[in-house]
Amino acid sequence: MIGLDRLSLNQATVRGLDLPQAADLCARHDIPAIGLWRDKVAASGLARSAAAVRAAGLHVSSLCRGGFFTHADPAARAAALADNRQAITEAAELAADTLVLVSGGLVPGSRDLPLARRMIADAIGELVPAAQRLGVRLGIEALHPMFCADRCVLSRLGDALDIALQFPADAVGVVVDTYHVWWDSGLAAELARAQDRITSFQLCDWVLPLPADVLLGRGHLGDGTIDFRQIAAGVLAAGYRGYAEIEIFSQQVWDAPPDLTADTIRRRFSAQLG
Amino acid sequence: MIGLDRLSLNQATVRGLDLPQAADLCARHDIPAIGLWRDKVAASGLARSAAAVRAAGLHVSSLCRGGFFTHADPAARAAALADNRQAITEAAELAADTLVLVSGGLVPGSRDLPLARRMIADAIGELVPAAQRLGVRLGIEALHPMFCADRCVLSRLGDALDIALQFPADAVGVVVDTYHVWWDSGLAAELARAQDRITSFQLCDWVLPLPADVLLGRGHLGDGTIDFRQIAAGVLAAGYRGYAEIEIFSQQVWDAPPDLTADTIRRRFSAQLG
Numbered sequence: 001m002i003g004l005d006r007l008s009l010n011q012a013t014v015r016g017l018d019l020p021q022a023a024d025l026c027a028r029h030d031i032p033a034i035g036l037w038r039d040k041v042a043a044s045g046l047a048r049s050a051a052a053v054r055a056a057g058l059h060v061s062s063l064c065r066g067g068f069f070t071h072a073d074p075a076a077r078a079a080a081l082a083d084n085r086q087a088i089t090e091a092a093e094l095a096a097d098t099l100v101l102v103s104g105g106l107v108p109g110s111r112d113l114p115l116a117r118r119m120i121a122d123a124i125g126e127l128v129p130a131a132q133r134l135g136v137r138l139g140i141e142a143l144h145p146m147f148c149a150d151r152c153v154l155s156r157l158g159d160a161l162d163i164a165l166q167f168p169a170d171a172v173g174v175v176v177d178t179y180h181v182w183w184d185s186g187l188a189a190e191l192a193r194a195q196d197r198i199t200s201f202q203l204c205d206w207v208l209p210l211p212a213d214v215l216l217g218r219g220h221l222g223d224g225t226i227d228f229r230q231i232a233a234g235v236l237a238a239g240y241r242g243y244a245e246i247e248i249f250s251q252q253v254w255d256a257p258p259d260l261t262a263d264t265i266r267r268r269f270s271a272q273l274g
Numbered sequence: 275m276i277g278l279d280r281l282s283l284n285q286a287t288v289r290g291l292d293l294p295q296a297a298d299l300c301a302r303h304d305i306p307a308i309g310l311w312r313d314k315v316a317a318s319g320l321a322r323s324a325a326a327v328r329a330a331g332l333h334v335s336s337l338c339r340g341g342f343f344t345h346a347d348p349a350a351r352a353a354a355l356a357d358n359r360q361a362i363t364e365a366a367e368l369a370a371d372t373l374v375l376v377s378g379g380l381v382p383g384s385r386d387l388p389l390a391r392r393m394i395a396d397a398i399g400e401l402v403p404a405a406q407r408l409g410v411r412l413g414i415e416a417l418h419p420m421f422c423a424d425r426c427v428l429s430r431l432g433d434a435l436d437i438a439l440q441f442p443a444d445a446v447g448v449v450v451d452t453y454h455v456w457w458d459s460g461l462a463a464e465l466a467r468a469q470d471r472i473t474s475f476q477l478c479d480w481v482l483p484l485p486a487d488v489l490l491g492r493g494h495l496g497d498g499t500i501d502f503r504q505i506a507a508g509v510l511a512a513g514y515r516g517y518a519e520i521e522i523f524s525q526q527v528w529d530a531p532p533d534l535t536a537d538t539i540r541r542r543f544s545a546q547l548g
Contacts, residue, residue: 106499111499111500111501112501113457113459113501117459144419144420145418145419145420145457145458146418146419146420146484146488148456148457149457149480149482149498149499150482153457155457155458155459156458156459156460158459159459162459182422183387183419183422183423183427183429184419184429184430185387185391185429185430185432185433186430206423208423208424209486209487210420210484210486210487210488211486212483212484212485212486213483213484214420214484214488224423225380225385225423226385227385227386227387
């Protein structure tokens, strides 16, 4: 269904490694693409990071992340926009397929979900010219509803898509992350509606029990409850031809030797999606 | 907006109390209705429980709970149906406004969400004649998507409503629980679609950080991020005229003196919904 030539490793999955080490790991395990994180890029330097991924022969499937647009304070809002413009510059320099946006939770002190969603749409609108000028596609990610209050008020793929569709397709799309959207009875319909708007396909599994604070509860493909084949079929049917990026936030995975993690990722990818 | 004459206390909020004690607590604090749990009813005996709530002058706004319909094993499935028929009998004896259904997660060993949803619809269909015969309304509850895998594959109010609408309105409706549905950008539209199908309105707040296993992360109204006034407006506009039932799963609330809890509930209810 999806071959290993479309596999990407998001470096958050091996977060004990710096960027050159993560690039080496991908090269060593025949993983042709990598998803990068801005803190790791900054730690190695932007130019050196771009050189390291080029030297390893890797495609950059995503840069994580921009976003966090929901601020009542005008100064905080301006700072967020400036930081996102910087992120767009970095994504262009790294030739990343998309800049992933985690858009932000409720505005501090507010319980107004529509207000937060409007702020996100407004902020993305302000970023579109810079994205188009530099040829970067913004990828709006829907996060699982359990992150609605504090990380992202866009809880369904359809919420992200409703905003993306307000802007040109070359500038704004959506990120499909299995962990965040697998539960949604309307997912297949939203994938069909997304068509060429999908800028990134991220995968990890839903594993119970959830740990406290729920951020690190994710697992290798096959360790949990997600029907990857079904979701991937919808993503491919929509027309997506990019990479399938494995991104796992898990203390257990972080504690494992990176070569074991890379090996597990390849095997599970083939088993679940081959 | 909603007066204290429509307040109900779900006894899970004061779970250190037995049923007669919980009924006394309601009477002492001028709370006119109570939501009951089957284990507490069983512990006190069905007839004695019915007598206790009558003696305290209480209306029974709900009986929790039936459901858990998703089994591959025919014997387990038959046992679930038998248990639900028993629950319907109990709800009738207690004159409860609704029997709350927590419908079940993925079928063990399966990742097939549509299969689980079909099993739920089939099971409810088998229960409708008993519900109609005894004058009990089944209330299908949508649970937060973080419970999709293990407790309920109906994750949005619309998922529950799609099933309820397959059956007569006098037999099957939906439960609106703020904790489970507050994040949904489509909630207002689903409430409008629900009309007279709402059999129960349950309330508690979304409080961060979530604890491990996430079941007990709930809070008093006002302690979290939910806009109760907005949701209540939709529930009332749909035509709901029943009770607003406070149901809080929280170790902190369980550790508090029940009279303090009841007092806090009344004050917060007035502040958030008065």
